[in-house]
Amino acid sequence: MADHGREGRISGYVLKVIREAAGLTQEQLAEHLAVDIATVQAWESGRRALMAIPTGTYLGLRHALLGLKVTPRLLVQLDIALEADRFLGYVLTVDARDTRTHPLASWVITRSFTDLAAWPFTKQTPAALASIRRATRKRGPVASGPVLAAEESRHVFDHLKAVAERANVDQAQGLLLRRQAHYVAGFDSADETVEWLTAMQHREERRVHRADEWTPGWAVIRSGAHALARFGDREALPHFIRASLGNDVCETANLNYWAYWLGELAEPQLMDTFMIEPQSWQGSRLLNHLISKLYATNPNVDVVAHTLWALLMSRPALADQCGDRLADVVSRVLEEGGISDQSRRELEEVFYALRMTRRR
DSSP, rough: OOOOGGGOHHHHHHHHHHHTTTTHHHHHHHHHTOOOHHHHHHHHHHHSSSSGEEEEHHHHHHHHHHHTOOOHHHHEEEEEEEHHHHHHHHHHHHHHOOOOOOOTSSSSHHHHHHHHHHHHHHHHOOOHHHHHHHOOSSSSSSSSSSOOOHHHHHHHHHHHHHHHSOOTSHHHHHHHHHHHHHHHHTTTHHHHHHHHHHHHHHHHHHOOOOOOOOOHHHHHHHHHHHHHTTTTTTTTHHHHHHOOOOOOOHHHHHHHHHHHHHTSOOOSSSGGGGSSSOOOOHHHHHHHHHHHHHHOOOOHHHHHHHHHHHHHHHHHGGGGGHHHHHHHHHHHHHHHHOOOOOOOOOHHHHHHHHHHHHOO
């Protein structure tokens, strides 16, 4: 079996971010941990994977960082980065023909995991670390995130495409693998990948006979539409909304997935079927996220507008939490245009509901 536990570039870079946030040099961190500076350098560069060190050593590292006033929120990012390294190490070392043990078939990935796993390809600092990176950014030719060689990046995306095509669509686990491999492959900017994503989306739409009824295949189509929107396809999400959000079950699935993606559902989920199961979540985090993403140049603006509308229709009390902020944002988007007709209608309904809330 391939040793994919030796990958450590993502968690190593997150450790570097945490150290800088604590205002420490590598020498100072090494002194606090009672290790030599070469060990800290090896961890941060990924030459010595954090995932490969003894559990007691890793726990000691976490406890020492807590003692240095590092926030638990950042340490959670370090834990998630280990999972991202496990994924990356697997993809780089295991044959794509073996889909049974693939990490993307074992759980429903979250935004935090995806941001970290995609960091080497997108060059975009994960949202949970962005403010820290801005505050500690240095001048000069310093890598702004984990680095993969060009041939490694190409291997990752070729692997993901092969896995998505080979996944067993007769099983829920296989469809989960197809959906997530398809979505993560969408972080490749190559023209050939855009063509592949489009072909896969059409293939999945033909395979799923009723796109307006929830099935695990519905979830594959949902993720595919988001991936295509990332590449500037302004029709992919409006089409998904029109064709695949036609009943209460699908609307609930969409909201539950958003809640999980953003961390309002804290428990890890193993299958996409959680979307249609009874779930308890408050909605404030989702509401604030949607407000922050509601602008006309956002490639996902149509699904943001629709989800905001569905959220407030199902949880009208949330409107009391956002005051004038939401009304101002909705008003601006309606004035600017650049959204679908359906998004305009739904945002007008939101704006009207907000006005009624103010008059109560």
